[in-house]
């Protein structure tokens with residue numbers, strides 16, 4: 001199947017309850033021939049409304065970090081482990097809620113299909129949920145980030161933090177430090193592209 005065919009099929013997915021809370025399925029985006037695939041957790045508020053991955057604040061951090069690491073965005077494919085937005089109401093705001101293991105498992109076939117079509121040279125898990133979804137429940141991003149990991153999912157597999165964690169830092173200095181670490185991890189990716 002092509003990515004367009006997969007995207008059309010995923011639009012009608014009802015494999016877990018999240019189709020009822022998300023506005024739409026947010027499928028991955030990028031070239032079928034992309035050399036690097038980046039996998040996040042799930043779409044956020046903006047992504048849910050626009051129907052595109054990494055277009056909100058975390059996506060802007062990712063774009064900045066990719067540029068600083070010297071990675072051409074046109075060489076990448078970006079997607080999420082879970083393709084509907086899970087949230088909880090807090091007043092009028094929709095606050096991110098972590099997808100359960102059963103929701104991650106239900107959504108994994110879409111991610112596996114994207115991997116099968118794109119066949120990226122480098123697979124990058126952004127954050128714990130993507131890492132656990134692709135590499136197993138025992139995965140710990142703090143322990144395993146920034147190095148090549150044992151996996152047959154792609155020629156090179158690595159993990160780093162999710163860019164949204166940089167936005168959650170309390171002060172500018174922490175944000176700068178976390179961004180620098182994120183860029184450092186992405187330089188490892190750049191080295192094999």
Ligand code: SF4
Pocket residue numbers: 010013014015016017018019025082083084103106107108110
């Ligand atoms: S989150 Fe994934 S498995 Fe659940 S309904 Fe959406 S596309 Fe289907």
